[in-house]
Each structure stands twice: as structure tokens, then as C-alpha cells.
Amino acid sequence: MIRKGYILSKGTLTRQGKNLVELWVSTDTGPVCLHSDIQNHTCFVASSQRNSLCALATAHELPITCTDDGFHTLNNEAVSTVKTASDKHMIKLRHLAKENAIILYEADIRLADRYLMERFIYGAVEFVAPDKKSPFIGNAKIRPSHYTPSLTSVSIDIECDENQNLYSIAIASHIHNEVLIVKHPTHRENLALQTPSFAITWADTEKTLLTYFIDRINRIDPDIIMGWNVKQFDMAVLARRARMANIKLTIGRNKRELLVREWEGQTITELAGRVIVDGIEALKTMTYHFDSFALDNVAEQLVGERKLIQSDDKLAAIKHLYINDPIALATYNHTDCILVNRIAEQSKYIDFLILRGTLTGLDIGRPGGSVAAFLNVYLPKLHRRKYISGVRPDNGGLASPGGYVMNSQPGLYDDVIVLDYKSLYPSIIRTFKIDPMGLAEGKKTPENAIPGFKGAMFSKTEHFLPDIIDSLWKQRDQAKRQQDAPRSQAIKILMNSFYGVLGSGGCPFYDPRLASSITLRGHEIMQTTARWIEELGYNVIYGDTDSTFVHIADNHQFGTPAQTGKILSQQINKKWQQKLAQEFGIPCYLEIEFETYFSKFFMPTIRGSEQGSKKRYAGLKVTDTETKLVFKGLENVRSDWTELAKEFQYNLYRRIFEGEPVETFIKSVIKDVKQGAVDHKLVYSKRLRKPISHYIKSLPPHVKAAKHAELENQKRGRPTRFHANMSVPYIITTQGPQTPEYANAPLNYEHYIEKQIMPIADSILPLVGLTFSSIITEQMSLFG
Structure with a gap:
């Protein structure tokens, strides 16, 4: 019988x-494990180097097979197909080839990835099963399918001390809510075992907890x-503690152990x-942007909720709760899991990742992966035409020109439209x-x-990528009509990634x-568009990558600004269709459309210059x-400016x-500011890019504040708090930058006036x- 499923691992x-190859598949009746028949690793070598490679393999008693199957590189060089029987043999072959300056093509493609891509299997799969109850199937026969799974999930979160000694592990799902806690000598025997929303289970030791x-x-x-940061932190800590406790973290299916390794x-x-x-x-991966991806901030922005502990020193607060109020710690721990679940529901990121896998074959849990997605989709098509991919350049490749950005005409304008x-x-x-x-x-x-x-020079008829885009474009239009936001977003991100992939030194x-x-x-295209509009x-006061900003002024020949935008778009699209048909004899898929109308629009200058800035503007958008x-690119949307500056800019511009x-x-x-009424709005925040000790020659303000705080922690016997990739909140005092804690x-109010208020005001006043200066002269004399 034929069954359908979705690949989990x-x-x-x-x-x-x-x-x-082993595939774990989610089906309507539960998980199934599929094993392929014996698979060989495959790569290619230039036919001119084939004999050298074979001699090298023979000398090192490395069994390989080389055949001529008619493949060529994209530079039309003939290659031979090379096969090895195991991972071990392929790894050894790659090392030998590198040491002897022999180029192997496609040798870094994982066996399981090649097994699936060459069968055009992306996420969903059909397979032959002896019966519905079979959880393991050997020598599986598989083929592509269309199948949308209903996947079950739990969220987990751990709490521990600065040395990663575990306090508790929370688990939260629709069917199971529990917090596991290691007993401490201070814990009373009669503590509650149940709360209104989750169960509590006490463990005598950390090993029992695990x-x-x-x-x-x-x-x-x-x-x-x-x-939240579950791979880099929670799973890494759990694996480390399990090794120390001499137990295997067998949380995979069929009691398989979690494998954790560090790489780059x-x-x-x-x-x-x-x-x-x-x-x-x-x-x-869904292209969300936040000032900070801390759980507290993202939860507040997406679901309107925050973590239960708001202390500046969360580690100290957690340790205090563990010793003195473990039920409160359990509640905090469990709440973090609930926040993750609610963020997942609100953003639908699981749906998005499933759809991305359906389009590209990328694993649900894999971040990024633009190059891998492109290879999965493109490479098997290329192989059918007897071509292979190249190799990734050793030097990362030469940088390609970026998107078009026009020199702006700074000023304050009425009636500006954006064509996109x-x-x-x-x-x-x-x-x-x-197309390659x-x-x-x-x-x-x-x-x-x-x-x-x-x-x-690009062939008009022999290509794959334009047709792949055409198919994705139609699918996205369908997703929009069906109001399927996750699918539409997945397709948009995939289409837009193709340029970056082709320009990436990490792509073969x-x-x-x-x-x-x-x-x-x-x-x-952008320069021609601007010329047509000005004719x-x-x-045209600004252009950026794919957007053209047009000042209507008193030209109302096409009606209102919105009507003007629509008519200009129609005329430009018609011009492109005519131009491309005449010059190249090709259909035009370029389409410009009226995007935005600003009744007021401000394009600033570069600070300290009369030259117009780029990627920075503000406007009153009318719909x-x-x-x-x-705001775009200005202080109001930048994470390294204070709340005071952002509020001031917003209200001044309005x-x-x-x-x-x-x-x-x-x-x-x-x-x-002078009277201290807005002190709570004067806090900066900036992320540490590396450990504090690595900042030697240059000490930015947030690093100075962090160093000052760590000295205070040391004096008070507290653990270090600031590590790489953490954000440091700080204020500017008369003694320099310090953390609020x-x-x-005293706060240096002159700094905030000079560095936060004045630049914003002088950009537009x-x-x-x-x-x-003329506005505050009297003010400064009164409060100076």
C-alpha cells in the first residue's frame, strides 16, 4: 500500500x-522510520585528473569507482563520476584530493540531501508500506508527494546557575505542562506539587532531573x-550536564541520543x-526585525506579554527564587515556555517552515539555508542536462555591485509618491x-x-531558473488570493534569495x-525609469534598489497624487514592454506599481554636510x-538611540x-531633561559583539559601562553578567558611561541635549x- 508523510529528520x-539513508516521517497514523537500500557517495573529477585521482586512491587503499557518464562543468570541461561506499571513504578522498591539488566537484553534498534532491522530494514523500502499523520499513521505495502534516510540539526551557548547574526544566504543550525541579536543602517538604496551570515534580539530584x-x-x-535559543543554550547545557552525569540524553525517537557539536x-x-x-x-528566517530578539521584547511586541522577572540581574533573581521561592521559579520557568508557544501561534512560524521545506527540501529546524535551498531545487534539473555545479571559490569571491541607490535631493516636500x-x-x-x-x-x-x-550572454531557450521563478510567482499569487500568509511569505523569501545566492562566494x-x-x-532599469518620469x-528626488520617489509639486496633469501614481505606473510598464520587445525580442515581466503617497515628506542631509542622505527619510503616509x-533609517527606528530621542523626533516631525x-x-x-523628569527615558542599549576582555584598543560606551558593572559585581561577590551577544543598558553620567544598576x-544632561536632541532638531528646523540654538538660548540661561 502507498502511504504519505512529511520528513522530520x-x-x-x-x-x-x-x-x-534514514528518514523519519510524520504520517496520519504516527511516525515511521524509512531506510533506503545501500547508497554510494557521489562526486565528480575533471577527466584530465581522473587517472591521478585513481592512482592516489589505489596508493592509499581507498576503494572508489570512476565512470564516464557524459557530465560536464558549466565551462564545458568533461568530468568523470566518482563513487565511494561510505562517509569515511568520502572524507578521506576529499582530504587526499585537496592535499594533491585535485578538484572534486559536489563532494560536499551530504548523502541524504543528494538521495532526496535527485528524486525531487521536498518535504512530503510517498512510500510503499506493508501495512499501516509498520513503524520501520527497510529498502524503502519513495517518491515525491503532496502532503501537509499536522505536527505535535512542546516547548522547553531550563533554569540554571552561572556554572550551568540545573535548577529546573519546564515543558509546555497543549497536552502536558510540567516543571521538573532539583530539590535544594532549603526547600520545605510540604511544597505544592500542583499549580493551577502545571504540575511540579521534584528530583533529588540533577541526574534524576535529566x-x-x-x-x-x-x-x-x-x-x-x-x-528560545534552545539549540545554542538549552540543548547544549542539557547535553553537557548529561555527559557529566554519565547518562545519554535519549530524547530522539527509538531512544536515539541527542547529538550536539560545536562548529564555527x-x-x-x-x-x-x-x-x-x-x-x-x-x-x-521569516525576516522579522526587532530591536532585540530577547524573549521578553519579542513576546511584548507580538503577543503583548512579558516575562515574569524584570530584574536587571536576572541570574541573581533566579538564584534567589530557586532557594527561597521555588514555586515562583517554576512559574517563571513555565511562563517562558508558554510565551514561546504563543509567539509560535501568532507568527505561524511552524507553518512557514513546513511550507519552506515543501518548496525547497530544507529541514524544518534549519535556519537560513539559501544556498542549500537553491542547490536542492536547481541541481537535479541541471544533472538531467548532464551539467554539474562548480566549486565554491576559496577566497569567497569578488563582491558584486549592490542595488541602485540614487543621490537624494534633500528637503521638505508636499505630495511625494513612491513607485515600486x-x-x-x-x-x-x-x-x-x-541562469547558470x-x-x-x-x-x-x-x-x-x-x-x-x-x-x-544568456540563452533565450535553455535555462531553468526563470521557469522556477515563474512557477513560484504563480504559486505566490495563488497564496495571496487564498490569504495564505505563511505560504506567500515563504515563496517571497525564496524568490528574493536567488540573487544573493548567485552572488555568494559560498555557492558553487x-x-x-x-x-x-x-x-x-x-x-x-531604475535610471531609465527616472528619466522617463522626468520627461x-x-x-525624481530619490531612488533606492526598486523604489522611485517622485515629487508631484504642481503637476496635476494626471489628477490626484494617487491617480498620478497609477497612470505613471501604467505608462512605464507599457514603455518597458515595447522597449524589450524591440531590443531583445523577449516578453517583459517587469512591473512597477504605485506604492505610497506621502502628503509631507522629509529627506535629510548627511549630518555635517549639504549632501542628501541615503536610505533615511520620514513622511506622512496617507491611505x-x-x-x-x-520613519526609515532615522533615529526613531534605531535601537541605539534613547527612548527620549525617539519620542522627541516623532513629536517634532509630526x-x-x-x-x-x-x-x-x-x-x-x-x-x-534638565529637571530630571525623563531620566527613565535616557537609557541606551547596545549589544556586545564579543567578550568584554576582547575589547582592548577601542572601548565604546557600552563596553565601558559593562566593564564598570563587572568590577562592581566582583567587589560584591556576584557572578559576571555581561557576555558576548548580550545587550548592555547604560546611561551617560558626569563620570562617563555606567549601567543604571x-x-x-549624576546624569550628564548636557550630553543628552547635545548628542540626542540637538542633532534631530537641527536636521529639520x-x-x-x-x-x-536660537530656540533654547533663553532656556539654557534659565536652567543652565
Whole structure:
């Protein structure tokens, strides 16, 4: 019988020196483990180096097979197919080849990934099963399928001290809510075992705690284990403590052990039959942006809730609760799990990751992975045409030109519209047939090719990527019609990633001609668009990648600003269709549309210069339902400016845009600062990029504040608090930067006025005939 499922994990097993692929699959009737027949690792070597490689393998008693199967590189060099029987043999072969300057192509593709991609299997799979109850199937026969799984999940969170001694582990799901706690000598015997929302289980030792945790995960049997920084912290700590306790963390299916390893500064986790999903990674993959990805901040922004402990020194607060009020600690621990679950529900990131896997074959728990996604989708198609991929450049490759950014015309404007190209880079790929194989084929038949940049020629008929984009585009349009936001977002991110992949030195298809033919074509399109608009009597004041900002002024030949935007879009689209048909004989998939109308718009200068800035502006955006003040790149949306600065900028700009007087407002803000009425709004926050001890030559303010705080912690016998990647809250005092917790000097109000208020005011006040200094002269004399 034929059954369907969705791949949760994939890997390889070795049996008698041979490799097979293991897939754990979620089905309607529970998890199933599929084992393939024996699989060989595959790579390629230039035919000119084949004999050298074979001689090298023979000399080292390394069994390989080499065959000529008609494959070529994209530079039309013949290659031979090389196969090895095991992981061990392939690793050894790669080392030998590197040591002897022999290039192996596609040798870094994992066996399980190749096994699936060459069968065009992405997430969903069909397989032959003897019956519905079979949890293990050997020599499995599989093929692509369409299947949407209903996956079960739990979230976990641990609490521990500064030495990673475990206090508690919380588990939260729709069916199981429990906190496991290690007993402390101070804990009373009659503490509650049950709270209104979760159970509490006491463990005599940390080893018992871990044993309970293993038991709970296996009893709940979730498809997904979620958490916040769960791979880098929770799973890493649990694995470390399990090793110290001399037990195996067997929380995978079929009692398989969690594997945790460090690689290039990252913690890699592998778990058979389950997926580990980190909420931070998931949201970043979905392109969410936050000032801070701390759970407290993200939960407040997405679900309107916060963590239960708000102390500046959370570690000390947690330790205090553990000793003195373990029920409160358990509640805090469990609440963190609940917040993760609610963020997952609100953002639908599990749905997104499943859909991404369906489109690309990427594992649900894998962050990023743009290059891997491209290879999964593109490489098997390329192999059918007897081409192989290249190799990743050793030097990371040459940087390709970035997106087009026009020099802005600074000023304060009435009536500005924004015209935006829909998915510009994907539409360029689709229109101009930009494609790795198309580049190879274009060189063969230049008479049937479209010229790119840096000498590139792209075949009009032989290509894959434009058709892949075309298919994704249609799927996204369908997702929009069905209001399927996760699917629409997954497709958008995938389409937009293709340019970055082709320009990435980490991609084996890297070629400067590919990326440049996208970005430089974008430059040409944006410049041509601006010229056409100005020929119609409008002023283009700024352009950025795919957006063109047009000042309407008194030109109302096409009606209202919104009507003007729509008519301009129609005319530009028509011009492109005519131009591309005449010059290249190709259909046009470029589409510009009216995006935004600003009734007031401000484009600042670069600070200390008269030159217009880039990627920084503010405007009063008008829609049919609301008028909204929008900031891009200015202090109001930057995480390293104080709350005072952000509020001041917002209120100052709003008053100027709405024609209100500002002198009294500015004076009142200065007065509040001087009198200490807004001290709570004067806190900066900046992240440590590396450990404090690594800052030697340069000591930015947040580092100085952190160093001062750590000295105080040392004096008071407290553990160190600030580590790499942590944000440091700090204020500027008369004695320099200090954390609010350990400030021992008055706030330096002059600093905040000079560095936070004045720059914002002076960026816009001259445009309405005012200066900051003239407004506050009297104020400074009164409160100086």
C-alpha cells in the first residue's frame, strides 16, 4: 500500500561498511522510520585528473569507482563520476584530493540531501508500506508527494546557575505542562506539587532531573521541540550536564541520543525522528526585525506579554527564587515556555517552515539555508542536462555591485509618491533569462542569447531558473488570493534569495557575471525609469534598489497624487514592454506599481554636510483609512538611540508636518531633561559583539559601562553578567558611561541635549526657518 508523510529528520547509517539513508516521517497514523537500500557517495573529477585521482586512491587503499557518464562543468570541461561506499571513504578522498591539488566537484553534498534532491522530494514523500502499523520499513521505495502534516510540539526551557548547574526544566504543550525541579536543602517538604496551570515534580539530584526529562519527552512523543535559543543554550547545557552525569540524553525517537557539536562558533544539534526549532532562528528566517530578539521584547511586541522577572540581574533573581521561592521559579520557568508557544501561534512560524521545506527540501529546524535551498531545487534539473555545479571559490569571491541607490535631493516636500517594482530582482531573472546553465548555453549560441553584463550572454531557450521563478510567482499569487500568509511569505523569501545566492562566494554556482547581470540591470532599469518620469515633467528626488520617489509639486496633469501614481505606473510598464520587445525580442515581466503617497515628506542631509542622505527619510503616509507617520533609517527606528530621542523626533516631525508651532514643545523637552523628569527615558542599549576582555584598543560606551558593572559585581561577590551577544543598558553620567544598576554619578544632561536632541532638531528646523540654538538660548540661561 502507498502511504504519505512529511520528513522530520534525515541522516545516514553505516552497516557493514556501507551507507544507507534514514528518514523519519510524520504520517496520519504516527511516525515511521524509512531506510533506503545501500547508497554510494557521489562526486565528480575533471577527466584530465581522473587517472591521478585513481592512482592516489589505489596508493592509499581507498576503494572508489570512476565512470564516464557524459557530465560536464558549466565551462564545458568533461568530468568523470566518482563513487565511494561510505562517509569515511568520502572524507578521506576529499582530504587526499585537496592535499594533491585535485578538484572534486559536489563532494560536499551530504548523502541524504543528494538521495532526496535527485528524486525531487521536498518535504512530503510517498512510500510503499506493508501495512499501516509498520513503524520501520527497510529498502524503502519513495517518491515525491503532496502532503501537509499536522505536527505535535512542546516547548522547553531550563533554569540554571552561572556554572550551568540545573535548577529546573519546564515543558509546555497543549497536552502536558510540567516543571521538573532539583530539590535544594532549603526547600520545605510540604511544597505544592500542583499549580493551577502545571504540575511540579521534584528530583533529588540533577541526574534524576535529566532522567525525568528524558522520560517526559519520550512519553509525550512530540514531532517538534521548541524553545528560545534552545539549540545554542538549552540543548547544549542539557547535553553537557548529561555527559557529566554519565547518562545519554535519549530524547530522539527509538531512544536515539541527542547529538550536539560545536562548529564555527555555532552549536549544531541532531535528533532522530524529531525537529528542534529555535524561535529566534525561525523569526529571523521569516525576516522579522526587532530591536532585540530577547524573549521578553519579542513576546511584548507580538503577543503583548512579558516575562515574569524584570530584574536587571536576572541570574541573581533566579538564584534567589530557586532557594527561597521555588514555586515562583517554576512559574517563571513555565511562563517562558508558554510565551514561546504563543509567539509560535501568532507568527505561524511552524507553518512557514513546513511550507519552506515543501518548496525547497530544507529541514524544518534549519535556519537560513539559501544556498542549500537553491542547490536542492536547481541541481537535479541541471544533472538531467548532464551539467554539474562548480566549486565554491576559496577566497569567497569578488563582491558584486549592490542595488541602485540614487543621490537624494534633500528637503521638505508636499505630495511625494513612491513607485515600486514588484520583486525587482526575481523579475529581472525571469525577464532577461539569467541562469547558470543559460550562461553556459548562451556562449554556445550567442545569436540566440540576451546580453548581460561583464560579458555574459544568456540563452533565450535553455535555462531553468526563470521557469522556477515563474512557477513560484504563480504559486505566490495563488497564496495571496487564498490569504495564505505563511505560504506567500515563504515563496517571497525564496524568490528574493536567488540573487544573493548567485552572488555568494559560498555557492558553487558563484559567477560575477550572474549577480552583476541582475544588479547592474537593476541600475539601468531604475535610471531609465527616472528619466522617463522626468520627461513627463516630474521631479525624481530619490531612488533606492526598486523604489522611485517622485515629487508631484504642481503637476496635476494626471489628477490626484494617487491617480498620478497609477497612470505613471501604467505608462512605464507599457514603455518597458515595447522597449524589450524591440531590443531583445523577449516578453517583459517587469512591473512597477504605485506604492505610497506621502502628503509631507522629509529627506535629510548627511549630518555635517549639504549632501542628501541615503536610505533615511520620514513622511506622512496617507491611505484610504489612515494617515501615519513613517520613519526609515532615522533615529526613531534605531535601537541605539534613547527612548527620549525617539519620542522627541516623532513629536517634532509630526508638528512640523502638520504645520504646528514647535518652539514651546522643544523648550518643554529641554526643561524636562534638565529637571530630571525623563531620566527613565535616557537609557541606551547596545549589544556586545564579543567578550568584554576582547575589547582592548577601542572601548565604546557600552563596553565601558559593562566593564564598570563587572568590577562592581566582583567587589560584591556576584557572578559576571555581561557576555558576548548580550545587550548592555547604560546611561551617560558626569563620570562617563555606567549601567543604571551601578550608576554612582549624576546624569550628564548636557550630553543628552547635545548628542540626542540637538542633532534631530537641527536636521529639520532650518527647513522651517528655525534653529535649535536660537530656540533654547533663553532656556539654557534659565536652567543652565
